[in-house]
Amino acid sequence: MSRLNLPRPLVLGGILIGASVLLAVFPQLFAPYDPVAMDYNALLKAPSWAHPMGTDNFGRDVLSRVIHAYTIDMQIAFFGTVFSFVFGIIIGAVVGYAGGAADTVFGRIVDAVITFPFLVLVIAIVSVLGPGLVNMYIALAVVGWVFYARIIAAEVKVQKRLDYADAGRAMGYTPLRIIFRHLLPNAITPAIVYVVTDMALAILLGSSLGYLGLGAQPPAAEWGVQIADGKNFMTTGWWISVFPGVAIVLTGLGFSLIGDGLAEVLRTRK
Amino acid sequence: MTEVALQVSNLTTTFGHQGTAVTAVDDISFDVMPGEVLGLVGESGSGKSVTLRSIMRLMPQHSSVTGRVLWQGRDLLAMPEPELRKVRGGEISMIFQEPTTALNPVLPVAVQIEENLRAHTTLSKADRGKRSLELMDLVGISDAKRRLTQYPHQFSGGMRQRVMIAIALASTPKLLLADEPTTALDLTIQDQILKLILDLRDELKMSVVLVTHDLGVVAATCDRMAVMYAGRIVESGPVADVFGQPNHAYTRGLLGSVPRSGTERSPLLSIEGTPPGLMNRPTGCAFNPRCEFATDRCRSENPVLQAMAHGHEAACFHSDRVKAAGWAGS
Numbered sequence: 001m002s003r004l005n006l007p008r009p010l011v012l013g014g015i016l017i018g019a020s021v022l023l024a025v026f027p028q029l030f031a032p033y034d035p036v037a038m039d040y041n042a043l044l045k046a047p048s049w050a051h052p053m054g055t056d057n058f059g060r061d062v063l064s065r066v067i068h069a070y071t072i073d074m075q076i077a078f079f080g081t082v083f084s085f086v087f088g089i090i091i092g093a094v095v096g097y098a099g100g101a102a103d104t105v106f107g108r109i110v111d112a113v114i115t116f117p118f119l120v121l122v123i124a125i126v127s128v129l130g131p132g133l134v135n136m137y138i139a140l141a142v143v144g145w146v147f148y149a150r151i152i153a154a155e156v157k158v159q160k161r162l163d164y165a166d167a168g169r170a171m172g173y174t175p176l177r178i179i180f181r182h183l184l185p186n187a188i189t190p191a192i193v194y195v196v197t198d199m200a201l202a203i204l205l206g207s208s209l210g211y212l213g214l215g216a217q218p219p220a221a222e223w224g225v226q227i228a229d230g231k232n233f234m235t236t237g238w239w240i241s242v243f244p245g246v247a248i249v250l251t252g253l254g255f256s257l258i259g260d261g262l263a264e265v266l267r268t269r270k
Numbered sequence: 271m272t273e274v275a276l277q278v279s280n281l282t283t284t285f286g287h288q289g290t291a292v293t294a295v296d297d298i299s300f301d302v303m304p305g306e307v308l309g310l311v312g313e314s315g316s317g318k319s320v321t322l323r324s325i326m327r328l329m330p331q332h333s334s335v336t337g338r339v340l341w342q343g344r345d346l347l348a349m350p351e352p353e354l355r356k357v358r359g360g361e362i363s364m365i366f367q368e369p370t371t372a373l374n375p376v377l378p379v380a381v382q383i384e385e386n387l388r389a390h391t392t393l394s395k396a397d398r399g400k401r402s403l404e405l406m407d408l409v410g411i412s413d414a415k416r417r418l419t420q421y422p423h424q425f426s427g428g429m430r431q432r433v434m435i436a437i438a439l440a441s442t443p444k445l446l447l448a449d450e451p452t453t454a455l456d457l458t459i460q461d462q463i464l465k466l467i468l469d470l471r472d473e474l475k476m477s478v479v480l481v482t483h484d485l486g487v488v489a490a491t492c493d494r495m496a497v498m499y500a501g502r503i504v505e506s507g508p509v510a511d512v513f514g515q516p517n518h519a520y521t522r523g524l525l526g527s528v529p530r531s532g533t534e535r536s537p538l539l540s541i542e543g544t545p546p547g548l549m550n551r552p553t554g555c556a557f558n559p560r561c562e563f564a565t566d567r568c569r570s571e572n573p574v575l576q577a578m579a580h581g582h583e584a585a586c587f588h589s590d591r592v593k594a595a596g597w598a599g600s
Contacts (some may be wrong), residue, residue, distance in 0.1 A: 100331060163372040166328050170447075171359030171386050171437065181385075185376045 010261025016254030023067055024074035033061035035068035035221040044237045054239035056229060062239055066247050068221040073203055073251065076133070076215075080202030083141035085195050088148020089188065095149065096156030096187075097179045106153065113146045119205065123214060131214045140202065147198075148191050155187035193263045200255035207248055223248050274340075275477045276302040276325075276445055281337035283317075283324045285548075292548035294320045296501040297337070302445065307471060307478040309492035309509065311485065311524070313545050317501040318481040322447045325479075326364055327354060341445075360390035363438035367450040369430035373422040373437075380418035383437050390441035405436040408473075409466060428459035432466070439470060446471075446478045452487065464491050485528050489513060494581075497521050500546055500556035503575065507582030517584035519561045519592050526597045539597065555587070563588045563595075 023030055039059035047054045053062035095106045113121070125139035159165060160183055168178040209215030210224025218225055223244035230240030283295040295317045302308050310318045324335045325346065339346040341357065349357070358364075366372040374382060383402045387393055393401060406414035409432040422430055431451060438446065448467065452460035468491055471478055480492060488495050488509060496506035497520065505518040516522040526539025543560040546552055552559055558568040565588070573585040586592060 161330075163366045163368055164374045166323075167364070167366060167372045167434070167437075168374075169328055169358065170326055170364035172355040172357065172389055173359070173385070174355065177389075182374050182377075186374070 007261045007264045009257040010265065013254045013257025013259075013261055016250055017258060020070055020074055020251050020254060024070040027068045027071055031061075031064035031067040033064040035065045036060065036219050044233065044240075046237075047239055053243045054237065056226075056237065056240045057233055062226075062243055065221040065226055066223070066243050069223050069226065069244065069247065070251075072133070072216050072220060072222045073206060073247075076136075076206030077199040077203050077251070077255065079133075079137045080140045080206055081144065081195050081198045083137065084144030084198070085148055085191065087141060088145035089152045089184065089191055091145060092149030092152030092191075093156050093179050093184050093187065096153035097160055097175065097183065099157070103153070106149070110146050110150055113143060118143060119208065122205065123209070123212070126209065126214045131217065133216055136206065136209055136215050140205070144198070148194065151191050151194055152184070152187055155190060156183050159183045159187050189266050193259055193266065196255055196262060197259035200252040200259070203248060203251055203255070207244075273304070274301045275304045275306075275342075276479075277338075277340040278321075278325065279338045279340070281321065281324055281335070281339065283320050283329065283333060283335045285333045287332070291334075293551075294501055294548060295324060298498075298501075298503045299337075300496050300503065300506060302477045302479055304444075304477055305471065305475055306494065307468070307480060307492045309488040309495040310479060310481045310498060311483065311488055311495055312498035313483060315545055315548075316498040318483075318498050319449050320501075321498070322364065322449050322479065322481055326358060326362065326447065328364075356390070359386055359438075359443070360441045361443055362445045362447065363441075363443040364447040364449065365431070365434050365438050365451050367453050369427060369434050369454065370422075372434055373430060375422055378419055378421055379425075379433050382433075383418070383440055386437050386440040401440070402436075405440055408439070408470070409433070409436045410462075411436070427455050428463065431455060431459075431463050435463075435466065435470070439474065442474055442476075444476050446476055448478060448480045450481055450483070453482070453484070460487075467491070485525065497524065500551060501548075502556065502585065504557070504586070505584040506575070507578070507584075511579065511582045515593060516597060517578045517582065517589040517592060518557075518586040519563045519588065520557045520586075521584070522592050522595070522597050523560075555585075563591050 037060065039055065042051065042055045042059045044057055045051055045055040051061050051063065053066060055061055095102050121143050122139045125142055126135050129135035129138060156179070165178060165183060168182050206215050207222065207224030207227070210222045211228045213228070216222035216225055218229070226244040227241045230237060233240055278301070279299045281295055281298050282293065284291040284293045286292055298321065300308070310321060312318050323329055325339050327335065327346065329335060335347055337347065341362065346354065346357065380402055383405060384398045387398045387401055402418055403414045406417060411417050411429060411432055422433070425433060446467070451467070452463050455463060464487060467478060470476070480487070482488060492509050494507065495509050495512055496503045497512070497518065498504070499520050505512060505516065505521045512521060513525065516525055520541070523539055523541040527541065529538060541560055546556055552569070554569045554571055555561070555564070555573055558564040561568065567587050573587050575583040575585045578584050578589060
């Protein structure tokens, strides 16, 4: 294979997310302290060589907590999107292929869901189910599949009119086979681009819910929880909130860059 | 006389809902004999492709197909889906005009050939592989082993059509429906593909319905032909008879519009005007506004197919005058 000419956003995003995954899988290799160990001799210490990101009001090392939070926040990026992705593409592909009444009903569901702001709907569902990560994933899947289904349904509607879909029918293949074996692989590209961008949104949403006390629960190290922890100390200990915020920005940026880069690669390849 | 392979009777295809429905195929009937190549000829929009797709029930939503399509004693139009799926691809196969779009771009050729075998035969995985190699040989693709692992975009247009034919013929169907299989190909390749279809017809003893707008193709390949105009068959018969003595004014015009070599240079006949749209079919014979033989009767009454000679039918009130006028080629 010749030298790959990858777009710069993809490379940059890949480095950011690669590092994030590494930190998420092996936090103990990089974190200098136990993320939940409290040190009452070092409360609210400003960044120093001993604590590069300072300590919080319980004397916990902020750097260690930011690093350990990668484990949870990268999980949120994955589990917050994977169920939406899977259910969304299955439903979208079937609806797009079937058309007619199924499509009409689906259109109304989409309208109903996107009428509400995404965050409000997720918060409402989590409030009913109770706070916690698992319930947050459920809420994200319940709301999020709609977006994937819409993308795939539109794409399948285009693909099913092409000759190869007719050829598949003319060969006597079952509708399920035509949908999942033939149409879906040709229709999935935009959904793959979207899922990467959606991971950035999932992290934002996960930390928003953590901040509101509806996602990850203290004392777990999670960026949103950390920002909430630091909000009463903004004037005396800005580092408690700022560094988790930077981590959110960098990870979100990483996913967005990969999304853009992928879109570019897949577009030129078509 | 042998048993008819495919019998289409009173096939009518309409699009849209009642009140606003338009008729694309209007009450047509024809037979296909075992081993026979039937050419379905006509201009764009005359309903040839819709006829093929109606036979296979490949019509989009909001269309309705009525009539009967008898295939070995069973009506394809009334058949439940699961049974129809066995016929499609197994007993009746179809190839399309654009080999570029008729193959799935994301699957290697081997997968697409074996898929048909999996759907219609009980061959084991190893046997399917062997059969795929045979099929590639059969359709004249050399270096089959390597080519099988390639994707459609790695094949040229003519090679893609060969692949399409290999897929269509994988389960040795008894009838091949070919929807302008050579229109998208250049002339030398066209010839090879047509020859391939004829060879395979002999080898596999199947019937072929060939849709085309190219009279040269019909003359070179078909046993019988049916000329379609505005959704109806206006003339049908053995190719030699129809070419020798067109009985319908439209067929005469169509034949006269093709330049011929070997004869004295003469002006080409042309058919003035354009075919009527689906929404505004003229009353009477649909061809009457463009027809030089048209009379008042043609403008009010729709002619039906009449037997002219043995196996030769035409739907024209003035076939005697058409015959008398002759055409450049006869």
